[in-house]
Amino acid sequence: MNAQLIAAAVALVGVAWLAACAEAGLARTTSYRADEAVRSGRRGAARLAAVAADPTRYLNLALLLRVACEMAAGVLVTYACVGYFSHTWEALAVAMGVMVLVSYVAVGVSPRTIGLQHPLNTATAASYVLVPLASVLGPVPQLLILLGNALTPGKGFRKGPFASEAELRAMVDLAEQESLIEDDERRMVHSVFQLGDTLVREVMVPRTDLITIERHKTLRQALTLALRSGFSRIPVVGESEDDVVGIVYLKDLARRVHINRGSETEVVSTAMRPAAFVPDTKNAGDLLREMQQDRIHVAVVVDEYGGTAGVVTIEDILEEIVGEITDEYDRELPPVDDLGDGRYRVTARLDLGDLGELYDLVGLDDEDVETVGGLLAKSLGRVPISGATTTVDVTEDRSDPTLTALRLTAESPAGRRNRIVTVLVEPLRTDVGPDGEEPTDGAGTGADTDTGPGGDPGTDAAGRTGEGAADTSDEPDGADASTAHGGGTGSPAAEDRTARS
Numbered sequence: 238m239n240a241q242l243i244a245a246a247v248a249l250v251g252v253a254w255l256a257a258c259a260e261a262g263l264a265r266t267t268s269y270r271a272d273e274a275v276r277s278g279r280r281g282a283a284r285l286a287a288v289a290a291d292p293t294r295y296l297n298l299a300l301l302l303r304v305a306c307e308m309a310a311g312v313l314v315t316y317a318c319v320g321y322f323s324h325t326w327e328a329l330a331v332a333m334g335v336m337v338l339v340s341y342v343a344v345g346v347s348p349r350t351i352g353l354q355h356p357l358n359t360a361t362a363a364s365y366v367l368v369p370l371a372s373v374l375g376p377v378p379q380l381l382i383l384l385g386n387a388l389t390p391g392k393g394f395r396k397g398p399f400a401s402e403a404e405l406r407a408m409v410d411l412a413e414q415e416s417l418i419e420d421d422e423r424r425m426v427h428s429v430f431q432l433g434d435t436l437v438r439e440v441m442v443p444r445t446d447l448i449t450i451e452r453h454k455t456l457r458q459a460l461t462l463a464l465r466s467g468f469s470r471i472p473v474v475g476e477s478e479d480d481v482v483g484i485v486y487l488k489d490l491a492r493r494v495h496i497n498r499g500s501e502t503e504v505v506s507t508a509m510r511p512a513a514f515v516p517d518t519k520n521a522g523d524l525l526r527e528m529q530q531d532r533i534h535v536a537v538v539v540d541e542y543g544g545t546a547g548v549v550t551i552e553d554i555l556e557e558i559v560g561e562i563t564d565e566y567d568r569e570l571p572p573v574d575d576l577g578d579g580r581y582r583v584t585a586r587l588d589l590g591d592l593g594e595l596y597d598l599v600g601l602d603d604e605d606v607e608t609v610g611g612l613l614a615k616s617l618g619r620v621p622i623s624g625a626t627t628t629v630d631v632t633e634d635r636s637d638p639t640l641t642a643l644r645l646t647a648e649s650p651a652g653r654r655n656r657i658v659t660v661l662v663e664p665l666r667t668d669v670g671p672d673g674e675e676p677t678d679g680a681g682t683g684a685d686t687d688t689g690p691g692g693d694p695g696t697d698a699a700g701r702t703g704e705g706a707a708d709t710s711d712e713p714d715g716a717d718a719s720t721a722h723g724g725g726t727g728s729p730a731a732e733d734r735t736a737r738s
Contacts, residue, residue: 239317239320242313242314242316242317243313243314243317245310245313246309246310246313246314247310249306249307249309249313250306250307250310250339250343250344252302252306253302253303253306253307253310253343253344254343254344254347254348255348255363255366256299256302256303257344257345257348257349257352258349258351258352258359258363259295259352259360259362259363259366259367260296260299260300260303260349260352261348261349261350261351261352261353261356261359262352262353262355262356262357262358262359262363263288263292263296263356263359263363264352264356264408265352265353265356265360265408266285266288266292266357266360270289270357271285271286271288271289271290272286274357274361279361280361281361281362281365282361284361284364284365284368285357285360285361287364288360288367288368294371294378294379295363295364295368295371297382298367298370298374299363301374301377301378301381302370307336307340307344310336311332314332314336315328315329317332318332318335353411406430409423409427410423424560425559428558429558431557432521432525432557432558435520435521435522435557436517436518436519436520437515437516437517437518437519437521437524437549438517438518438538438546438547439521440521440553440554440556440557441546441548441549441553442548442549442550443546443547444478444546444547447472447548448466448468449472449473449474449478449481450462450471450473450474450485450505451473451474451475451505452473452474452475452482452483452505452506452509453504453505453506454504455501455502455503455504455505456490456493456494456500456502456503456504456505456508457494457501457502458505459471459485459490459505459508460487460490460491460494460501463487463490464487469488470484470485470486470534470535470550471484472484472512473485473505473506478545479543479544479545480545481545482509482512483506483509483510483511483512484509484510484511484535485505485508485509485510486510489508489510493508512535512536512537513531513535513536514537514538514539515536515537515539515549516538516539516541517538517539517540517541517547518541521554521557522554524536524549524554525551525554525555528551528554534550534551535548535549535550535551536549572584572587573587573591573595576661579596579663579664580663580664581595581662582648582659582660582661582662583595583609583660583662584609584659584660585608585609585610585613585647585657585658585660586608586609586610587608587660588607589603589606589607589608589609589612590602592609592662595662596640596643597636597637598631598636598640599636601631609660609662610657610660612645613625613627613645613657613660616645621647621657622647622657623647623648623657624646624647625646626644626645626646627644627645628642628643628644628645628665629642629643629645630642639666639667640664640665641665641666641667642664642665643662643663643664643665644663644665645660645661645662646660646661646663
């Protein structure tokens with residue numbers, strides 16, 4: 238009797254093993270793969286296409302089959318152990334240990350590994366069982382899901398249990414490894430997940446980088462400021478910089494002045510539009526949806542004390558997904574600019590491997606960073622500002638015995654968020670003695686420094702102190718003393734973006 242029970246339990250575990258394989262294979266089988274199998278005339282491709290067309294239904298069915306077989310096998314093993322051992326606690330302990338081991342190894346690890354390694358073959362084989370089984374069971378799996386939803390707090394699962402975010406990210410990484418998607422697409426998908434955890438204050442343009450105009454300025458002054466700064470949306474302030482009363486648009490200014498030249502003397506407040514305000518703790522993904530629904534492009538970010546923390550635009554949020562967005566006014570820099578004498582001006586995004594090729598360095602690499610800008614920030618131990626300088630030892634990677642280190646200097650920031658765009662790279666060399674040993678003259682070493690243009694430690698080379706100089710136009714009346722925070726000068730032509738440096 239016990240032998241028969243154990244044999245039945247083994248058969249049930251085998252079915253559970255197949256169901257677990259089917260789960261893993263179906264999770265990685267897309268409709269695109271199924272269509273490819275149909276076009277190639279693969280055996281069983283028609284059934285596979287039917288399963289791929291409704292993956293939730295068949296995944297739930299495979300899950301139900303696996304759980305039912307595991308539970309039945311556990312009951313049979315327990316009954317067999319009760320008949321074999323004289324004490325009940327011994328029987329229960331043995332049965333529990335056996336089923337934990339079997340469920341973890343035979344149902345948990347082994348079949349999922351096979352299903353992930355051979356998803357198409359596994360899903361095709363599973364379709365021969367799942368398609369007729371779905372016809373027999375009918376709505377039973379869906380009814381069980383509805384029952385589970387009734388017991389689940391909150392909204393529950395509408396169509397069945399889904400993979401966690403970590404599992405979905407792992408699937409995206411596997412798809413990139415198998416060349417199903419490009420690396421840029423993988424990064425974009427990961428950025429979408431990260432956007433849900435991003436706060437508005439992490440993507441906004443801070444107040445110190447804004448260009449604003451007072452509400453009592455004239456339309457002519459506002460138009461001049463927009464044209465000189467290159468920004469098409471400028472916040473209008475009242476009594477102080479924290480008092481943002483609206484947003485003035487270049488299109489509105491040009492339309493008013495073009496229709497009526499006499500309106501140049503009117504105040505900006507007559508042409509501004511209402512400003513939308515959002516807290517700096519708001520979720521960036523939620524804000525993006527609200528801005529789409531309300532058809533607004535820019536919002537003023539308010540801190541916990543009610544002051545203006547900065548502004549955020551749809552473009553700022555989209556850049557968190559697709560990366561930096563450039564337009565016809567942005568100047569594209571060459572990745573490497575040879576300055577002579579072994580000195581190079583490189584982009585902060587230059588790969589460390591490319592930097593190593595410039596100086597014939599063998600294996601210049603870092604486990605934590607991939608770019609020159611990342612290496613600079615890691616060596617400094619903080620976010621680099623313009624003028625920040627550090628040295629990086631290369632004695633372990635060099636093929637040139639005279640090269641001891643590289644001096645990295647962050648140059649003037651640029652772009653929409655004043656990020657460091659270029660880095661000046663200079664070699665530090667030393668003479669080699671007759672015996673091949675390097676003299677200990679201290680060349681190529683030294684503490685990291687963070688110097689400004691005047692050599693003062695800790696000084697921002699951009700001269701930013703939180704207050705910008707007044708932006709005075711060339712108007713005869715010396716007008717337009719609008720505050721230009723961050724010293725932004727912009728482009729001679731107006732860009733279709735919000736005012737910021």
